[in-house]
Amino acid sequence: MPSSAKRNFTKRTIVHLAEGYCTPRGAKTTRGVLVYSEHDSVAVIDSTNAGKTARQLLDGGGDIPVVGSLADVFRMGLKPDTLVVGVTPVGGRLPTSFRRPVIEALEAGIDVWSGMHQFLQNDQELRLAAERGGAEIWDVRKPPEDLPVGMGAMINNKSYSMLMVGTDCALGKMTAGLVIRDAAKAIGKHYEFVATGQTGMMITGWGHPVDAIPGDFMCGCVEKDCLSVDGQCDAIIVEGQGSLLHPGYSPVTLGLLHGCMPDGMILCHQPSRTAVSNREHVLIPALSIVAKLYEDVQKLLKPSRVIGGVLNTHGMAEDTARAAIEAAENDLGRPVTDPVRFGAEVLVEAIEKHRKEIGK
Amino acid sequence: MPSSAKRNFTKRTIVHLAEGYCTPRGAKTTRGVLVYSEHDSVAVIDSTNAGKTARQLLDGGGDIPVVGSLADVFRMGLKPDTLVVGVTPVGGRLPTSFRRPVIEALEAGIDVWSGMHQFLQNDQELRLAAERGGAEIWDVRKPPEDLPVGMGAMINNKSYSMLMVGTDCALGKMTAGLVIRDAAKAIGKHYEFVATGQTGMMITGWGHPVDAIPGDFMCGCVEKDCLSVDGQCDAIIVEGQGSLLHPGYSPVTLGLLHGCMPDGMILCHQPSRTAVSNREHVLIPALSIVAKLYEDVQKLLKPSRVIGGVLNTHGMAEDTARAAIEAAENDLGRPVTDPVRFGAEVLVEAIEKHRKEIGK
Numbered sequence: 238m239p240s241s242a243k244r245n246f247t248k249r250t251i252v253h254l255a256e257g258y259c260t261p262r263g264a265k266t267t268r269g270v271l272v273y274s275e276h277d278s279v280a281v282i283d284s285t286n287a288g289k290t291a292r293q294l295l296d297g298g299g300d301i302p303v304v305g306s307l308a309d310v311f312r313m314g315l316k317p318d319t320l321v322v323g324v325t326p327v328g329g330r331l332p333t334s335f336r337r338p339v340i341e342a343l344e345a346g347i348d349v350w351s352g353m354h355q356f357l358q359n360d361q362e363l364r365l366a367a368e369r370g371g372a373e374i375w376d377v378r379k380p381p382e383d384l385p386v387g388m389g390a391m392i393n394n395k396s397y398s399m400l401m402v403g404t405d406c407a408l409g410k411m412t413a414g415l416v417i418r419d420a421a422k423a424i425g426k427h428y429e430f431v432a433t434g435q436t437g438m439m440i441t442g443w444g445h446p447v448d449a450i451p452g453d454f455m456c457g458c459v460e461k462d463c464l465s466v467d468g469q470c471d472a473i474i475v476e477g478q479g480s481l482l483h484p485g486y487s488p489v490t491l492g493l494l495h496g497c498m499p500d501g502m503i504l505c506h507q508p509s510r511t512a513v514s515n516r517e518h519v520l521i522p523a524l525s526i527v528a529k530l531y532e533d534v535q536k537l538l539k540p541s542r543v544i545g546g547v548l549n550t551h552g553m554a555e556d557t558a559r560a561a562i563e564a565a566e567n568d569l570g571r572p573v574t575d576p577v578r579f580g581a582e583v584l585v586e587a588i589e590k591h592r593k594e595i596g597k
Numbered sequence: 598m599p600s601s602a603k604r605n606f607t608k609r610t611i612v613h614l615a616e617g618y619c620t621p622r623g624a625k626t627t628r629g630v631l632v633y634s635e636h637d638s639v640a641v642i643d644s645t646n647a648g649k650t651a652r653q654l655l656d657g658g659g660d661i662p663v664v665g666s667l668a669d670v671f672r673m674g675l676k677p678d679t680l681v682v683g684v685t686p687v688g689g690r691l692p693t694s695f696r697r698p699v700i701e702a703l704e705a706g707i708d709v710w711s712g713m714h715q716f717l718q719n720d721q722e723l724r725l726a727a728e729r730g731g732a733e734i735w736d737v738r739k740p741p742e743d744l745p746v747g748m749g750a751m752i753n754n755k756s757y758s759m760l761m762v763g764t765d766c767a768l769g770k771m772t773a774g775l776v777i778r779d780a781a782k783a784i785g786k787h788y789e790f791v792a793t794g795q796t797g798m799m800i801t802g803w804g805h806p807v808d809a810i811p812g813d814f815m816c817g818c819v820e821k822d823c824l825s826v827d828g829q830c831d832a833i834i835v836e837g838q839g840s841l842l843h844p845g846y847s848p849v850t851l852g853l854l855h856g857c858m859p860d861g862m863i864l865c866h867q868p869s870r871t872a873v874s875n876r877e878h879v880l881i882p883a884l885s886i887v888a889k890l891y892e893d894v895q896k897l898l899k900p901s902r903v904i905g906g907v908l909n910t911h912g913m914a915e916d917t918a919r920a921a922i923e924a925a926e927n928d929l930g931r932p933v934t935d936p937v938r939f940g941a942e943v944l945v946e947a948i949e950k951h952r953k954e955i956g957k
Contacts, residue, residue, distance in 0.1 A: 380811075389844030389879050451740075452815050452849040453808040460844075482897060484749030484820075484855045488848035489812040495844045519749050522897060533893045537842060537882060 246442035249276045252310050252317035252347070256334050258324040259283040259294040259303060266352055267323025269436035271298035273415045276440075279315045280304050281323070282338060307341045321439060322351040329354025329378075339363060344370040352377045352435030354449070377435040378446040380454075387456025391498035392539045395468035396429070397597040399588060400499035401477030402531050402543075404521045405514055406486050408507040409549040410477035411437050413576050417503070417588075418474050420581035426589070429470040431462050433493060437476045447478055448489045455489065459496025472588060473497065477505065481530055482521060483513050491534070498539045501591050503584060504528050504569070505547040508561045524569045545587040546573035606802035609636045612670050612677035612707070616694050618684040619643040619654040619663060626712055627683025629796035631658035633775045636800075639675045640664050641683070642698060667701045681799060682711040689714025689738075699723060704730040712737045712795030714809070737795040738806040740814075747816025751858035752899045755828035756789070757957040759948060760859035761837035762891050762903075764881045765874055766846050768867040769909040770837035771797050773936050777863070777948075778834050780941035786949070789830040791822045793853060797836045807838055808849045815849065819856025832948055833857065837865065841890055842881060843873050851894070858899045861951050863944060864888050864929070865907040868921045884929045905947040906933035 253271070255264035259281065271278045271291055280302050281291055287305035291298025304310055310317065320342040326332060331339070331353055339349055339357070343366040349357060356376040357363045367374050391398060401410040414430060421428040430437070432444030445458035463473055475497045479486030506524055513519040521527070528543035535541040546569050550558035558575060565573040572583040613631070615624035619641065631638045631651055640662050641651055647665035651658025664670055670677065680702040686692060691699070691713055699709055699717070703726040709717065716736040717723045727734050751758060761770040774790060781788040790797070792804030805818035823833055835857040839846030866884055873879040881887070888903035895901040906929050910918035918935060925933040932943040 387845035389873075389876050392844075392878060448813040449811045451809045451811055452852060453846060455812050455848050456845050481894070484752075484858075484898060485747035485816050486813060487855050488815045488852040491851045492812060492848040495847050498844075513749075516749050518752060519898060526897070530893070530897060533890070534841070537886070537890060538844060538879060 249319040250317045251276050251278045251319045251321050253278060253281040253321050253323040254335055254338050255281055255283050255323040257283060257285050259286045261296045264295060264323040266325060266436045267321060268295045268297060270321055270439050271295065271301065274440040279317055280310050282306060307338050317347055319348045319350060322349065322353065325352050331355060331357065340366045343367040343372045346370045346372050348373045348375065350375045350377060350439055354378060377438050378449045380446065380450050384450065384454035385457035385461050386453060387460045387496055389538065390460055391463050394498065396470050397472040397592045398463065398497050398499045399472055399501045400475045400493055400497055401505060402502045403477055403480045403505040404482060404527050405510055406479045406483055407514065408505055410505045413505055413547045414474045414476055416576040417581045417584050421585045424585065427470045428472045428474050429466040431473055431475045433459060433476040433478055447492055452488060455492030456496040459493050463497045481534060482519060482527065484516060484519060494535060495538065499541050500595060500597060501542055501544040501588060502531055503545050503547055504543050507549040524565055528569060543571065544591050545571050545584045548573060548575050550575045550578060609679040610677045611636050611638045611679045611681050613638060613641040613681050613683040614695055614698050615641055615643050615683040617643060617645050619646045621656045624655060624683040626685060626796045626799065627681060628655045628657060630681055630799050631655065631661065633772065634800040639677055640670050642666060667698050677707055679708045679710060682709065682713065685712050691715060691717065700726045703727045703732045706730040706732050708733045708735065710735045710737060710799055714738060737798050738809045740806065740810045744810065744814035745817035745821050746813060747820045747856055749898065750820055751823050754858065756830050757832040757952045758823065758857050758859045759832055759861050760835045760853055760857055761865060762862045763837055763840045763865040764842060764887050765870055766839045766843055767874065768865055770865045773865055773907045774834045774836055776936040777941045777944050780945045784945065787830045788832045788834050789826040791833055791835045793819060793836045793838055807852055812848060815852030816856040819853050823857045841894060842879060842887065844876060844879060854895060855898065859901050860955060860957060861902055861904040861948060862891055863905045863907055864903050865909065867909040884925055888929060903931065904951050905931050905944045908933060908935050910935045910938060
């Protein structure tokens with residue numbers, strides 16, 4: 238299952254490997270796939286938490302059991318066809334304690350999906366185990382061989398194009414985009430989600446790992462994926478990455494902007510952050526100023542408008558969260574919400590209103 | 598000789614391989630190294646043009662002979678230690694007719710430098726030839742293993758930081774930057790040139806091939822290279838790539854901007870272009886508008902100013918060229934010239950003036 242522009246979603250029965258990492262942040266990939274995908278997740282392996290449930294540890298995922306080993310999964314009569322490596326530790330190397338369960342899975346014919354920087358396919362022991370078991374390894378962050386250069390083709394798009402943008406990295410842009418897609422479905426609209434990172438790709442089964450793609454080809458990959466669904470849906474929701482303010486990841490953000498040429502953007506922010514992550518000298522200005530930056534960067538290629546905002550209010554008391562949302566709305570002059578907490582309806586309304594205005 | 602942030606220039610004696618490609622555009626890498634590096638270039642191999650000189654074919658390079666084969670080079674008593682593959686054909690694969698001379702060079706103990714997308718080191722036949730001859734292959738576009746993420750460190754730079762920017766790709770940004778560096782040297786100023794592409798790297802012996810670096814690490818590589826010379830020179834001139842207007846290469850441009858955090862920028866343009874290369878639907882607006890785009894993208898991280906402009910007037914009659922420069926100056930409100938044709942003095946003056954203004 239290589240990354241590609243073909244929509245090839247196949248529903249999988251998944252066991253997650255998150256040994257020793259079972260927290261919402263530690264097992265970010267597991268959490269994303271558990272909560273937001275249509276795959277059947279049947280168990281999470283973490284021997285340090287065996288006997289608990291996903292809900293207790295991962296802030297989502299319901300009653301799915303946390304078990305001690307792959308043998309336990311089999312003993313429970315569960316029959317996964319896929320093992321998801323649910324973590325992405327700094328450095329992107331497979332933790333030592335993960336080797337044995339990964340080999341056991343491959344030998345049992347269970348495909349392994351990994352978002353590590355270190356590709357499992359390049360590890361001879363793992364490759365041989367896959368051969369023995371007739372299983373496949375999907376290194377989700379491995380760029381495909383055939384990389385296109387962006388042509389600006391989405392300037393002439395048919396379906397409304399929407400990009401999730403942000404004031405920083407890692408503040409819930411993917412989640413917000415998926416919640417918006419699902420809220421649109423509830424009112425009979427078909428929004429296609431274009432994944433641009435590993436977790437999103439595991440959820441949808443396709444896309445490109447844009448942050449791992451060489452600079453010359455990032456726009457082209459996003460453009461190719463958008464074109465593959467353009468005209469076949471009401472709107473294309475492109476998963477966001479990084480931020481134009483981020484002095485490390487900003488090129489990835491621009492790759493998405495010029496690849497998908499958004500008609501609209503939704504600006505995501507976490508109110509507790511005043512500076513870019515781990516870069517205290519890079520301050521985050523008011524949302525209205527950041528929104529203007531995104532619009533300014535696009536306007537010479539195609540007019541684009543920030544049509545709403547998302548606040549990630551996780552961990553804030555409800556009244557504080559609502560006050561922060563109101564303040565953000567006053568600053569931005571556009572609808573703002575925390576879609577995970579309060580629903581995404583106002584954002585879907587904003588998209589539908591803009592679609593009508595520009596006739597897309 | 599891996600790409601790195603260490604300044605490790607060693608003067609080489611170079612034979613260029615440009616078989617069948619001996620035009621300024623076809624042998625772009627050869628021309629750049631011939632005209633702008635301190636290496637000794639002793640011959641160019643192109644059997645279809647044997648007997649001519651570089652000047653006749655490459656618009657520069659003086660009386661350096663064009664010869665039919667490596668054997669001819671030896672017969673002339675020349676002793677190159679390095680063979681530069683002087684072309685980068687679309688697709689980035691070594692032309693078939695280049696294999697034999699490359700193998701002959703390696704077997705004779707001559708190092709080979711190549712900017713192909715297809716790495717020569719991965720070609721077993723070439724690798725074995727290098728082993729036999731005790732020669733080294735430098736795949737200039739191969740990213741190093743150890744890639745840093747940008748931290749925005751150049752916000753607090755010591756030496757004045759200058760980025761060459763443009764309205765499009767391939768319009769002479771590297772050349773203009775080198776000419777500016779040399780004009781500064783003539784008045785006793787030390788401007789360090791930071792290479793960000795293969796030809797620039799061959800000229801200086803160091804740098805990163807930014808367009809071949811995965812998105813997450815482009816800023817970090819440029820930042821690392823700038824920091825390695827910051828405080829040790831009057832100004833850092835960063836080689837430009839692509840354009841913020843280019844819907845394929847713009848992320849590379851932003852990687853440079855946020856990596857080097859320029860105090861000043863010089864905007865390069867070719868007056869004959871009205872749209873971005875091969876993208877007729879992406880029009881190039883007035884230089885003053887493009888300059889504002891570059892300044893707007895930077896201003897939330899660090900104030901940066903376009904302090905001058907470069908027009909590539911190659912092929913234009915002199916009076917037409919001078920009229921175009923005057924028109925550009927009126928639009929931009931800043932000094933503009935074609936430094937290759939009319940000298941870079943006004944641009945060095947603009948840099949020195951800005952340095953004094955901001956105290957760097």
